Amino acid sequence: MSKDSVKLLNFWPSMFGLRVHYALDLKGVSYDYQEESLLNKSKELLEANPIYTKIPVLIHNGKPICESLVIVDYIDSVWPGSHKLLPEDPYEKAVARFWADFGDKKLYDAGNRLIRAMGEEHKKAGEDFKWALMKIDEALGTIAPGKPFFGGDAMNFADVGLAPFICWFKGYQKVGGFVLPGPEEWPNLHKWVDAVNSVDAIKKSTPSPDKVAEFAEVIRKRVLGAA
């Protein structure tokens, strides 16, 4: 049986790349890793993702797959055996997809504005970011009450979609100049964060929040400097 060739092209602070790491690591899939410099993109990246020239890209047996949630869905289809990420039931699948998508539409969007926006827009980004986390706290209580993850006892597609933002919390708080509410206000969210952080597969590839915060502050300084 020939071995699969699996390669991930990524840039270490990317929460989108981290989604792919999490999916592969939770399933115990072996893969090669290639760090990309966004200012000096490899020929391989440019050929694998000519349209966006962005990471992450998964190259499976020579074929590239782009866009993080598309990649995670693909990984779940190709390696269904261990640790299924998408439930079989279409409705539960839709719920998981909705919350992974929420990560893009609300969390990432607000976080990006925390890094790049100014003045009133910057302040609003902080409010929007906190609102998004509050919604996640509520959703955890509704979808999987008493359980640590959206997927119940194990991480699912929604957890993989959202968990990569956890290592960015410190950085967002620093550039946003706010402190996130604690477990008294958001009990489900904090339990979820602790549960995610204790999963061995997650610990494998998650960058240190301090390193990410440092990176976030460097970008913020650059944005402020250019303003």
Place this chain on the structure above:
Amino acid sequence: MADESVRLLCVWSSPYSMRVMLALELKSIPYERVEQDVRSKGELLLRSNPVHKKVPVLIHNGRPIAESSVIIEYIDEQWRDRGDEILPRDPYARAQERFWADFVEKKIFAGSANVVFRATGQDDFLASCDILEEELRKSNRAPYFGGAKLGLVDIVLVSTALCSKSLVEVGGLRLPSRDACPRFLALLDAIREHPLVRSSLPSPDKLRDFFATAMPWIKSLS
């Protein structure tokens, strides 16, 4: 099917509602259209989509699903054995289809909206049309992106196919010329002419007339 309840909270002129309606039509799913007033959101909408408070929302046997891309995949999976498949079964082909659907949404549809509502990105929009044109040329996909039948990318493109008249005549969008993007424009024509699109979705003229009066309000939403 007889004892199933399928309701769609929608707005007739909404590009995202149109996509879901087309998916339901493709699968021959009987459903009830529940037209919403987005200026005065009703209790059912707010209860069914408390997070985004937007249409479309599909309510299947009392359970709501929101976000058009999530709804369309749900329709394809829930009614797997009805009608044609919206997404291919092969994981790689499915990933490619999803990639292009996302490209159409972000670069073609949202790209055209940028031109009309934010007065920016006309060149980017044309460049995106060129990219799609090249994919159509390379892959020989015809008459639809999905080949002989409509697929996910065509469903996402239906908003552009039907709204482009509005965006051009009222919004000042420039479409690529037929010389530059013959396949892309032919694809939009083919989608517009599809029997299910003609019979169940608003016509480009009706949308253009609506858009002419509603544009200031739509602008205020973006």
